[in-house]
Amino acid sequence: MTDAKPKDSSEQEFKLEPDTELRFEVENPDNKSEKVVLELKSGNAEIFGTELVKDKPYFFWSGAKVAVFTWHGCTLELKGKTDVAYVAKETPMVMYLNVHAALEEERKKSEAEGKRGPIAMIVGPTDVGKSTLCKILLNYAVRATRRPIFVDLDVGQGQISVPGTIGALLVERPSGVDEGFSQLAPLVYHYGNNNPGANTALYNTVVTSLGEVTMDRMRSNKKANHSGAIINTCGWVKGDGYHQILHIAQAFEADVILVLDQERLYNELVRDMPDSVRTLFLPKSGGVVERTSKSRIDSRDARVREYFYGTKTNLYPHSFDVKFSDVRIYKIGAPSLPDSCMPLGMKAEDNMTKLVQVTPGMSVLNHLLAVSFATGVEEDVIRTNVAGFVCVTEVDMDRQTMTVLSPQPRPLPQTLLLLSEIQFMDSH
The missing domain is CATH 2.60.120.1030 (Clp1, DNA binding domain)
Structure with a gap:
């Protein structure tokens, strides 16, 4: 009873x-x-x-x-x-367990045949429990002694890093009930916006890069290669959002697509995906509720705060001044122009992946800045992963300096910074 x-x-x-x-x-x-x-x-x-x-x-x-x-x-x-x-x-937990059991059979088969394990994508509209299903499948895999890779492509929330990023993480132990998965050595790429539709050309470019590197890392780690990957996606499933789903499936060579709560999306994917990709329809949990716009904003803010200050374990970020002259700040994407105004042979979407230098000033106040591993613009900055993030908390135009909140002490590991549209007001 x-x-x-x-x-x-x-x-x-x-x-x-x-x-x-x-x-x-x-x-x-x-x-x-x-x-x-x-x-x-x-x-x-x-x-x-x-x-x-x-x-x-x-x-x-x-x-x-x-x-x-x-x-x-x-x-x-x-x-x-x-x-x-x-x-x-x-x-729906019994159905979710059955999915895990099917993935586990594929992992055993991959071990026996010396092949790559299953790559499972979870897709569906917003607020249907995609992140929760990812967590369940990853935890069950780890409890079965696997080491799967978690790929988070949801730029709206950012489970691996801050919102406005995509990333991948080798999962070696179950997630904490209140802290999530261990964040040791994640692979993170800068996108710079919480909306995947703000710059589809850039989103597809960083997804391709993350896919290539993830596949390379799986090949170099036998345990991860047999364990496969679980991929979380955004809730944008119509128009360009649907084309992004197709692009992700191709970039990560997905074997299984799990569609939560939308039969139309399921039928479209059955129609458009090759026969080698299995597409399954799953119901959402009755406990999943639709979030308000405010709760989404609060959740993003909390995720950035956790990045700098931690959750259960208190972190103590550093605050220090950086001279304007010591860094180079860029944003990705120039204002779009009609094709008729573009140089011969150049498409309008090429402009969306162009580096544009930003003059340090009040315009960067309270914005996150990604610290790129690239040392100069002659490198492929967009396809280069990032070391981490700082937040600009003060700007002094007289002294030509800005004060940044940083997870590690000065100096910054690199001087090439990428401007994010994600903002954070530090109240500590």
Whole structure:
């Protein structure tokens, strides 16, 4: 029997039957420091594929949307104020486990035949649980002793780095319940906008580069090569967004495409993808809710704050002055011109991947700057991955300096910086 027994106004106990999940949300914008504590009292349970430890407290703050699933039944205790908390009997977790089992069979086959493991893309409109399904499949793979590569192409949220980037990460252990996957040595490329449609030529270029490097790294790491990759994509699925999905599938040589919650997209992909690519339709979880524009902005802001200050473990970023004369700042993409105004043989989209020098000044205040590994513009800057990010917190025009927030102390590892449209107001 599933029931909730309130002990007091802020403490509840839930007894879950097998194959059910407890869903709860923490939404208190007036008190960001207010937390909810979850404990597993008996049985077994997991959050997005990460197993819970019995009697260990797990903390969740404002904005958290959590689903605790049990295969065999369990007792859970919740302390603190939740907006909603209920037990759901209808859940797609069994289907998601079947997908993992099918991918695992492909991994075993790749080991036996000495071939590359499965590359699975997850696609669908916004707010259908793509990131959550990625996390579940990656966690199950790691629990099966695999070392898959997580590829995040969603520039709107940025799970591997900050929003406005795409990246790849070798996953060697399950994600933390409240901290996500370990961020050691990620491969990150600068895009500079939270909208994949702002510069489709640039987006496709960096996706191609990330695909090439990811495939090379898989070939050089036997364990990762057999484990394959899980790819998270943006929620833009119509028009140019659909063409981006086709481009991603080609760039990463996808074997499997998992379509969440949109039959039209599923049927289009079945029609357009080669027979060698399997396309599967999956339902979204009933606990997935549509986010407001404000919650998306808050989520992006929180992701940048985490980059500099950490989540559970406090990080202490550095702040120092940089002379205008010591750095070169560029943005990617010049204003678009009609084809009739372009030089002979040049297309308008070539302008969208052009480097344009930016004069340091008030226009860069509160913007993120990507520190490129490129040493000069004579290199292919766009196809070069980045070392990390700094944020411009002050600009002094008299002294010709800008103050930057940086994860590491001065000096900057490179002096070629790329301007991002992502902004962050440092309130620390």
